[in-house]
Structure formats: C-alpha cells, structure tokens
Amino acid sequence: MSIKVLVVDDSALIREVLTRMLSRDGDIEVVDTATDPIDARQKIKDLNPDVVTLDIEMPNMNGLQFLEKLMRLRPTPVIMVSTLTKKGASETLLALELGAVDFVAKPSAEFAGGIEAFGVGLREKIRAAAKSDVRGRSASRAEPPKLAVKTAAAPNGALIAIGASTGGVEAIRAVLSQMPADCPPIVIAQHMPPGFTGRFAARLDEVCAIKVIEAEDRMPLLPGHAYVAKGDFHLRVERSSGQLKCRLTQDELTSGHRPSVDILFESVAKTVGNMAVGAILTGMGRDGARGLKLMRDAGAYTVGQSKSSALVYGMPRVAFEEGAVVEQAPVEDIASRLANALVRLKSAA
Incomplete structure (x- = not known):
C-alpha cells in the first residue's frame, strides 16, 4: 500500500518538484497539494495523509504555528522543507522540537549531488516518517524533565x-x-x-x-x-x-x-x-x-x-x-x- 503524502508549499515550482520527486518509485503517492496552512487544514481532515511536507514561510499562517497546532490536535508525521540560511536553520530546529520528524533543504541549482540525490533523500525520509511514532512522542512530550543525574566525578580519560x-x-x-x-x-x-x-x-x-x-x-x-x-x-x-x-x-x-x-x-x-x-x-x-x-x-x-x-x-x-x-x-x-x-x-x- 502506497504512502499518502500532502505537499504544503506556497511556491508552485516547489510543489511541482516535490510531487515529481516523491512519485518516482511508485510506493509514495502525493494525494494533493496545498498552498498554505488554511488550505492544508481541510485537506488533512478530508484525505488523512500518512505524511505532510511543510514549508515554514507561507501566507495566512506561519508553518511553525500550523505545526504546533497540528501536533497538538492531530499528531501527523511532518517533514519540513527548509531554506539553507541561518534563520532557516533556527526555524527548522524549532520545528523539530515542536514535533516534526525530519527536514530537507529546499532544492536549488547548487544542490550538492544534484536534484536526483535530493529526491532519493526526500523519499527515504518520507518512508521513515510514515513508520514513525509521532502520536506516542506527542503524548510523552508533556512529561516533566528529570533532574540532572550524578556522574560521581568520573575517572580521568572517561x-x-x-x-x-x-x-x-x-x-x-x-x-x-x-x-x-x-x-x-x-x-x-x-x-x-x-x-x-x-x-x-x-x-x-x-x-x-x-x-x-x-x-x-x-x-x-x-x-x-x-x-x-x-x-x-x-x-x-x-x-x-x-x-x-x-x-x-x-x-x-x-x-x-x-x-x-x-x-x-x-x-x-x-x-x-x-x-x-x-x-x-x-x-x-x-x-x-x-x-x-x-x-x-x-x-x-x-x-x-x-x-x-x-x-x-x-x-x-x-x-x-x-x-x-x-x-x-x-x-x-x-x-x-x-x-x-x-x-x-x-x-x-
């Protein structure tokens, strides 16, 4: 049975590239695309995708705000599509803390290894995300942090x-x-x-x-x-x-x-x-x-x-x-x- 994916990005070009890359091997199906979180919210309800790819910078609602709501109300495996900038790195790490499974850097003309290598990596991450336990992790996130452990002055050289x-x-x-x-x-x-x-x-x-x-x-x-x-x-x-x-x-x-x-x-x-x-x-x-x-x-x-x-x-x-x-x-x-x-x-x- 194929993995159902919803692609969420305000760029028509990125939506097209991701759809083409994900559909390459036949075991992943892009069931639809969405241009922003408002559009995505209804499509997630209607289509119940196994995995969502999510851009961070989008109109109407920031991708991070949408991710936080999604993980709280309907935990779903999410792969972030990130820009390779300092701001993009900070926002991506915050997304992972909020519950995203993984991320990919947005493909570009300078992408190391070319667009094909990008596609291989993306499909691997979608497959891993489809098997991930985001619901279990979402429930465990509410647990209070434990106190620091004691290492009892470990020996030199440890x-x-x-x-x-x-x-x-x-x-x-x-x-x-x-x-x-x-x-x-x-x-x-x-x-x-x-x-x-x-x-x-x-x-x-x-x-x-x-x-x-x-x-x-x-x-x-x-x-x-x-x-x-x-x-x-x-x-x-x-x-x-x-x-x-x-x-x-x-x-x-x-x-x-x-x-x-x-x-x-x-x-x-x-x-x-x-x-x-x-x-x-x-x-x-x-x-x-x-x-x-x-x-x-x-x-x-x-x-x-x-x-x-x-x-x-x-x-x-x-x-x-x-x-x-x-x-x-x-x-x-x-x-x-x-x-x-x-x-x-x-x-x-």
Whole structure:
C-alpha cells in the first residue's frame, strides 16, 4: 500500500518538484497539494495523509504555528522543507522540537549531488516518517524533565559518545539536559547537513548545564563539554600529547553519511576503549551499529534507545540485533544508565 503524502508549499515550482520527486518509485503517492496552512487544514481532515511536507514561510499562517497546532490536535508525521540560511536553520530546529520528524533543504541549482540525490533523500525520509511514532512522542512530550543525574566525578580519560539520526534533535536534548556540569567530555554524531550543526549546538547549549559547541579540528576534549560533529565532516577522537582531541576530516561517506556515527564510535573504541560509554539513539538505517559493537568489544558500556521511545527504531534496532548494546532503555533513562556506568568505571579505577 502506497504512502499518502500532502505537499504544503506556497511556491508552485516547489510543489511541482516535490510531487515529481516523491512519485518516482511508485510506493509514495502525493494525494494533493496545498498552498498554505488554511488550505492544508481541510485537506488533512478530508484525505488523512500518512505524511505532510511543510514549508515554514507561507501566507495566512506561519508553518511553525500550523505545526504546533497540528501536533497538538492531530499528531501527523511532518517533514519540513527548509531554506539553507541561518534563520532557516533556527526555524527548522524549532520545528523539530515542536514535533516534526525530519527536514530537507529546499532544492536549488547548487544542490550538492544534484536534484536526483535530493529526491532519493526526500523519499527515504518520507518512508521513515510514515513508520514513525509521532502520536506516542506527542503524548510523552508533556512529561516533566528529570533532574540532572550524578556522574560521581568520573575517572580521568572517561568519554561519552552519542550517535543519532531522525528524531535525534529531541532525543539528544533529552539526554544532554540531564548531564551535570562535571560530566566527562561528550562527542556527538547527528546526521545533519552543513549550516545546521552550529545552530543545533547553540540551541542545546541554551538548555544544558554543560557547554555544547560545534566541534573544530584539533579541539581538546574537556570535562563538562559536548562536541557536535560539524555537518559534512566526520568526527573522530584521537589522543595527542596525552590529551583526547577532536579530529575532523572530509574523507568519503561511511554508511551513507558524513558525519557517520560508525566513524565516531570506531575511533572511540580504538582510542578510549573500556573508559568510554556510548549510546545509539533514534534514526533510520544502520549507521552506528558496527562502531558501537567495536566499542562494546573493547569493554565499553553501550546502551540503545528502546523501541517504545524511539521516533524511528532503525539504528537502535540494528545495534541491538547485532549485539552492539549491553541493554536498551527509554530515552529519559539513558543519561542515568550512562552515569551509572561511569560510576562503575570510577569504582573499578
């Protein structure tokens, strides 16, 4: 059965491009298009689409206002169609916090890889969105945030590694917001294009006790800091002059991604070994499973987000099936599981 999609955009050209791209493989059907949220509201009621693509800047009602109402009154998987600007990045991240499943950058003549690559990525995200559990997440969003966990002054050389994809913006925030200011360094690979990771780090920094920044090459890894892999760069951890540091490279895509969670986790397994703890969170595909298995084999504690709390149970499922995780846990418990593992490391030391 095909996935029913409603395309909402005030640009006739974008509506035409999205419709053509989505209809390419035959498993996705654009049941209609809408020019603004007022038009979309009635069509969502009449057509009950599986997924909605939504522009942010539209007449009559801002896309963010419409998204907030939609997720409150009729939770539906939404893919945002965003502009690659600083303002566009901020609004897109807000949309993900409001409940959008994922986003794509608006296609343009300069689109890296061309319009065909854009279409492939868009269709993958629509398929993932159709399987996502937005109703379950919408209900859980009302839960009050937990108090910060205690890491009991983890031993020197300890490190936390986190990887995520679709749904990861909210999942990473749920984990990092519980981390205390004295926690070990945290390295993060979140699938996100250039122009968005810096803003993502800045938004996390606003709500966390720790300092969250976009990683730069050769940057030392300090306690109480989290480092987000830069869009279109792999992030590795290396040891130089006795200190753990970030290493950024632009070598080939791994597991279909740059940054790749596998690349990050593999470097952590090699460089930090049993002094690391790792978590794989919501996301489609299998990136991270191989690297997390290497971390576990090296003696690290590893945890995967549980199916019940993952927006897209793809990456955590593969990691679980391949024996890469010690245990699975709801996203709201992952920070405490990581903290407990660090306490055990301290005791062993």
